[in-house]
Amino acid sequence: MLSDKTGKFVMLVWAMLMPCLTFSQSAHPAKKRKMEQPSTDHKLIIYQLVPRLFGNTKTVNKQYGTIEENGSGKFNDISDKALQAIKSMGFSHVWFTGVIEHATMTDYSAFGIKADDPDIVKGRAGSPYAIKDYYDVDPDLAVDVKNRMAEYEALIKRTHVNGLKVIMDCVPNHVARTYSSDVKPAGVRDFGQDDDTTQAFSAKNDFYYIPAQRFVVPSGYNPGGDEFKSPLKDGKFDEHPAKATGNDVFSASPSINDWFETMKLNYGVDYQNNHAQHFTPTPPLWNKMYDILDFWAAKGVDAFRCDMVEMVPFEFWGWVIPKLKTKYPDLVFIGEAYNSSLYKKYIETGKFDYLYDKVGLYDAIKRLTRNEANATTWDINHVWHNDSNGIDQHMLRFMENHDEQRIASADFAGNPWLAVPGMIVSATLSTGPVMVYFGQEVGEPAKGAEGFSGNDGRSSIFDYWGVPEHQKWLNNAKFDGGQLSADQKKLRDFYGRLLNAVHSNDALRTGNFYELMVNNERQPGFNTRLYIFLRYTGKQRILVITNFNRNEQTLTVKLPDDLLKQLNLSGAKEFKDLLSGTNYNTTNINNGIELTLPASSGMLLEF
Known part of the structure; x- marks a missing residue:
């Protein structure tokens, strides 16, 4: 529930939509700036949702609760009405997170699905990133478990009919320790089916082995909590020889803090011998992973968000992505990556379309949002300056995802x-x-500790759970926000106005970037928690002004003389705030723009 204090704060934020514009008589010489070359691609505006959580209307939220107690969303819950609501906010793509079948403590053996050993499953629902069968979907998400694939295929078609594109996960680095495909296409060989398990490493193997040693479940792990009972919950798992874990631990006894529930896949890199590469002939795993991606692309999936791409060799990505794009030219690949020094290589050698910008813009904006002492908007300048060498348009920006804490x-x-x-x-x-x-x-x-996931500010991906504030918008599957507070409705309206402005304006989708911080650092009212820049095309200009200060700021924004000349701007101009629709008339754009911005606010001024 949002507080009364927040309600008062929002009124101040929304006052940003009605500022008064006047002009100062001061001028300041233009200084150094950089421009971004425009992208010809459509700007992706992505809505990430976890189907297990998204459509769940149950509000019990019992810690370590079962699927019967706490409920689970279904593919069918993501209805036409839900998709239309997402589309209306300006989104172009939906990332359905956690679709592929993964290890779980829920027993589906009545449907011919082998039960998983809970000693190697994290959470009652299980981790969506411990894949159990790459050719199947999570039975939790089906109304009719036997018809689960058809229900997902219907969701893909329904998403497309509603003018949205589909993103799903690719988890290439590791799989669940119980991996075994029981619905794989004819002729497909399972991971590890042809491995020589006597060898710690072989380029022909799909896994890495610890020969002659049995896997040891980490001590202290209590799967499912005290209430969960199962004959398989005995602190043991029969795996001989043991396999290396997904986080590159080559030990039969991984710790409870390791990815002990997963097994590392072998792309031909001998990690224990100076990372020696064995890529010729092509390792069997490469073709197996190609077949898996081809399987899903053939069902109409438009893009893959690829998990932990830095743990898979560049050479594989440079091989598989062009090969798939030969067959599916519009297929998009998004990589979860964190080593900024290697971004350019992932794009040029690995052929990724987009990469996470977590360690750059996300971290800088989080510091500013938290009002940390040393945070300044020059950190944002540092990010785009480093990324402007041909990769900025390849960076995926966000303030939340399933791995990060809720704002x-x-x-x-x-x-x-x-x-x-x-x-x-x-x-x-x-x-x-x-x-x-x-x-x-x-x-x-x-809020709250869901089970395996503690009280850590994240919505658990491991547990069955309802998402309370989201459920108010869900409103018992009406998808109309009927239970939202006035404050929440205004917040959602802000997101809709912002994203629709981005979706519908060429300057924001494909235009050039012009940095205005250097030129304005000596202007009246400027401080380093303000951020100002211009996005423009030959026909449209949008001035972006943001205030990260926790108090109101009055400032004068000066457009440099060379920019005014370049864009042939002079005299009286009319501005329109794309967030509010409010129009403003000015007398002389050459003299600078005097503005008052409320605390933690911003505006998009089109002129």
């Missing part, structure tokens, strides 16, 4: 409205994609 949580900002300036910058800084995580737009704080 409204006490662990992040404690107030969803404090994200307004950061979200404006994330959405408009470049031509690259922007992403919003479901529930972010209504201020979900992710």
Whole structure:
């Protein structure tokens, strides 16, 4: 529930939509700046949702609760009405997170699905990133378990009919320890089916082995909590020889903090011998992973978000992505990557379309949003300056995802409205994609310890759970926001206005970037928690002004003389704030723009 204090704060933020514009008589010489070359691609505006959580209307939320107690969303819950609501906010793509069948403590053996050993499963629902069968979907998400694939195929078609594209996960680095495909196409060989398990490493093997040693379940792990009972819950798992874990631990006894529930896949890199590469002949795993991606692309999947791409060799990506794009030219690949020094290589050698910008813009904006002492908007300048060498348009920007803490949580900002300036910058800084995580737009704080996932400010991906503030918008599957507070409705309206502005304006989708910080650092009222830039095309200009300060700011924005000349601007101009629709008339653009911005606010001025 959002606080009364937040309600008062929002009124101040929304006062940003009605500022008064006047002009100062001062001028300042233009200084150094950089421009981004426009992208010809459509800007992706992504809505990430976890189907297990998204459509769940149950509000019990018992710690370590079963699927019967806490419920689970289904593919069918993501209805035409839900998709139309997502589309109306300006989104172009939906990332359905956790679709592929993964290890779970829920018993589906009555449907011919082998039960998993809970000693190697994290959470009652299980981790969506411990894949059990790459050719199947999670039975939790089906109304009719036997018809689960058809229900997912119907969701793909329904998404397309509603004018949206489909993103799903690719988890190439590791699989569940119980991996075995029982629905694989004819002729497909399972991972490890032909391995020589006497060898620690062979380029012909799909896994890495610890010969002559049995796998040891980490001590101290209590799967499913004290209430969960199962004959398989005995602290043991029969795996001989043991296999290396997904986080590159080559030990039969991984710790409880390791990815002990997963097995590392072998792309031909001998990690224990100086990372020696054995890529000729092509390792069998490469072709197996190609076949899996081809299987899903043939069903109409438009893009893959690839998990932990840095743990898989560049050479594989450079081989598989062009090969798939020969067959599916419009297929998009998004890589989860964190080593910024290697971004360019992932794009040029690995052939990724987009990469996460977590360690760059996300971290900089999080510091500003949290009002940390040393945070300044020059950190944002540092990000785009480093990324402007041909890769900025390839960076995916976000303020939330399933791995990161909710903005409204006490662990992040404690107030969803404090994200307004950061979200404006994330959405408009470049031509690259922007992403919003479901529930972010209504201020979900992710309170409580769900089970395996503790009280950490994240909505658990391991447990059966309802997402309370999101459920108010869900409103018992009406998808109309009927239970939202007035404050939450205004927050959602802000996101809709921002994303639709990005979706519908060429300057924000494909235009050039012009940095205005250097030129304005000596202007009246300027401080280093303000961020100002221009996005423009030959026909459209949008001035982006954001205030990360926790108090109101009055400032004068000066457009440099060379920019005014380049764009042939002079005299009286009319501005329109794309967030409010309010029009403003000015007398002489050459003299600078005097503005008052409320705390934690921003505006998009088209002129």
